[in-house]
Amino acid sequence: MGSMFRSEEVALVQLFLPTAAAYTCVSRLGELGLVEFRDLNASVSAFQRRFVVDVRRCEELEKTFTFLQEEVRRAGLVLLPPEGRLPAPPPRDLLRIQEETERLAQELRDVRGNQQALRAQLHQLQLHAAVLGQGHGPQLAAAHTDATSERMPLLQAPGGPHQDLRVNFVAGAVEPHKAPALERLLWRACRGFLIASFRELEQPLEHPVTGEPATWMTFLISYWGEQIGQKIRKITDCFHCHVFPFLEQEEARRGALRQLQQQSQELQEVLGETERFLSQVLGRVLQLLPPGQVQVHKMKAVYLALNQCSVSTTHKCLIAEAWCSVRDLPALQEALRDSSTEEGVSAVAHRIPCRDMPPTLIRTNRFTASFQGIVDAYGVGRYQEVNPAPYTIITFPFLFAVMFGDVGHGLLMFLFALAMVLAENRPAVKAAQNEIWQTFFRGRYLLLLMGLFSIYTGFIYNECFSRATSIFPSGWSVAAMANQSGWSDAFLAQHATLTLDPNVTGVFLGPYPFGIDPVWSLAANHLSFLNSFKMKMSVILGVVHMAFGVVLGVFNHVHFGQKHRLLLETLPELTFLLGLFGYLVFLVIYKWLCVSAASAASAPSILIHFINMFLFSHSPTNRPLYPRQEVVQATLVVLALAMVPVLLLGTPLHLLRRHRPHLRRRPAGRQEEDKAGLLDLPDASVNGWSSDEEKAGGLDDEEEAELVPSEVLMHQAIHTIEFCLGCVSNTASYLRLWALSLAHAQLSEVLWAMVMSIGLGLSREVGVAAVVLVPIFAAFAVMTVVILLVMEGLSAFLHALRLHWVEFQNKFYSGTGYRLSPFTFAATDD
């Protein structure tokens, strides 16, 4: 948990991987997921790297796998993920896997090809049979005799042998969408010297490749003359029609049909055999494919990582540079030792100094992950900067709950989250693919806390589905008031609203033990009372939250060794914030404590006091809160304003002053200066690279020399303006707590009044009421969930998010880092 407060120390390590053991080492590191490799060959293009041949081989293999997978998918089988963790196979196994896969793929291709050919054949037979059996016959014969009877009757009797010689047929099948175009083209090209009849097939045939049912149009064209016949054949060719021989005699056709049916039956038997064999092959594929895929994927990842290494001058080992958490260094060393001893050599890792900012590593567990996610969504923290996530764990649900305070709604949310938390280990829940569901599921602990805090604030606001609950006896007594002022029955009947006066003895017995007194829910001034309370509460929470943010900055300054910023930045900032807005908070609390109902008539107005504080004036009608108030206020304002120039000029002047002697002394003793510079740097790691030390020192100096006064000044000016204006606007921004909680309360109030309470008052008879209440309650429940829980919840979430990102985090968090993304096989294993 300690690592939550700031990101872990990460070091740049140099790994010397002996060529023989490099593969096993990297593969082991991939299993552990400890290090992030740096690309040492950024200037070398992808196909000129060292292991490109191996990568290409893996890709070849993956291509085959894709083919196999496609085949399996087409057969309607499901690939199961492999069981257990499979390590990346040793390189020599690649050949074996490749061979096995190739053989299997070849076998599958053969069988599939056979099956395809058989099916195509069968398809042809079926089409042929369909064309023959389609019954173009009688119709065509009729047309045929008609045609001849028009032309020939004078010369010859119809049905003579001569006429049969001259009529030819082309029969076949075509896809339905092409049929009209074909028909038209035939007609145009042959100028009508033909009779074509098209018919749709009654039952669809299976497509030989895809296996989907497809209907076909069969056609029968009769024509006169050989030239036209050629044309027709060309045209049918170009439309990719299946053309079949069409015998002229009815008898012969029937014979052919019978033969075809017989053939297709035989073919179907053969096809059945082939398919059985195919399923056997597929069964083997099912066994081989999943582990093979994982293994080759890992192998490829290893080679890609190895491609990022540079080769040592002796070619004996590969040199890799990697970021690794300091905490994991022993594990890294051990892993390297373990995986390289087999080869009789040893891989070494040692830390090297580095000038680049290391990546940020914050370990999370399933509870903290969602909170860290909220912070990271704004920006991954700079290396070793204070991480706001641990504080967010409490403040985020709390600020959310301030806006969402309702016992009932909070309870529903809590139960929903609790159900998710309890079911989190069930595989069905984990495997759910729905994106929206996953979003909620990942934030389940966040939701849990949000629900819990909403219940708490709901009790404070004393609201449960907008109704007040009286757990404790109310602190107000109506009876005492009635007795004291002698209200008669007639008086009571006449007046709809009456005032309870707390100054009358016995009416106000003391504050309600916890939260808002339920009697307020009956009061006409319920809303103005709550508004005053919530507004002040928002300002108090806001100022505390922001001050906490400024204080967190202290840890950053101390950690990065910038002590001057404590004095020149944090202190002025705190003074400014607390002197102005902290004082406002003080006024609020002071008035709560010291002004009682007795003096309510002449109670001072904080608002006027606060405005007067800035104007250095005082209004005679507004009674001071405490003696010498004006002196205190004037001091605070002067102090706060005096802090602005300090904030504006302090850091730049300090940096310039520290920088100037540097410049002056430089020509004199450069060496010592360099050393001193190095020692000054808190992050500079101890190293044995004397040649680099010089270089690093030199670089450091040059960098400081680049300190441009105008730039520093500009940066600080922007920061100052942002902070000072931000204090005003951010404090105002916290009023959204009040606004949202008001909106939520009013919305649930409206829902109750417009739906449920109308339903309850609808009928006095129990039977009718029971029947009526069912749909009304259903409507109430649905609207509660949809509007109040989901919609309002999302909006409150959004505003809580904004308060954290903008108002809180801009006080100390820069979020300009980048995450450590270790080289790991975890994604492949899943």
Added chain:
Amino acid sequence: MLEGAELYFNVDHGYLEGLVRGCKASLLTQQDYINLVQCETLEDLKIHLQTTDYGNFLANQTNPLTVSKIDTEMRKRLCGEFEYFRNHSLEPLSTFLTYMTCSYMIDNVILLMNGALQKKSVKEILGKCHPLGRFTEMEAVNIAETPSDLFNAILIETPLAPFFQDCMSENALDELNIELLRNKLYKSYLEAFYKFCKNHGDVTADVMCPILEFEADRRAFIITLNSFGTELSKEDRETLYPTFGKLYPEGLRLLAQAEDFDQMKNVADHYGVYKPLFEAVGGSGGKTLEDVFYEREVQMNVLAFNRQFHYGVFYAYVKLKEQEMRNIVWIAECISQRHRTKINSYIPIL
């Protein structure tokens, strides 16, 4: 059409315009070309193309990789994109896109007819046809013996039909006639397309008209160049020129009289646009007239992207993509034939 495409253009075509601009952004950059030129083998070329927006388009090709495979796959990709545009387009953009395909259809028809003349099998030629210009009746082209046959039987239902009015004749289809047919078809196609863009008005006309005018002039030049030393008479030649563009009418009359390249160049010298182009021919790097025209075309097409709310981007994108494909094929050819000296004479797309 009313002026002011800004108001309503996006209602119908905004999505596609955004899409085509995104596609344009995926064209290869100068850096990509530099890397491609360094490739040693086609496999390297493939690996490098994988890092660009082409992605894994060659992944399912069996070895060995050949230039024609790359070409086919690239065409398929372009065709896929174009089909997507077309399927999502509304009028009048869909008509515009149809016009764009017409030029490919003309080329395909001519190719098939030539093939039929040389007694090649239809299958073989189909492979060479551009997929953008495919249509169902295409393969039946070889049954026609005269242009009017061709029109009446086969092309009457295709978008090419209107362009046939000028070239109905009963002449047998020999090589010369086919070439004439192609040019006449192209001429009426360009004129119709030009008229369409002109009538459409607005930014589309502003952008497309110069591009088409250039296209017309380029055709006129190329026809002239190709007719030197053939039996084509000057009068016939003049009938083949598209009747619009910067050269129309004076320049075309002069071009019709030209007898060799120098005379053609003299004609071009009268035009500020074409003078520099002709001067660049044969200069450094031994550029041909074709190269120079391609460069000019690329320039114009890139400029088309500077304006919004018009259809010209679709035309320009397809042309740029085609140029890019020509470049890749050129580089691939140079690599596979180990002819590296000329590898740099691709036409950069800026």
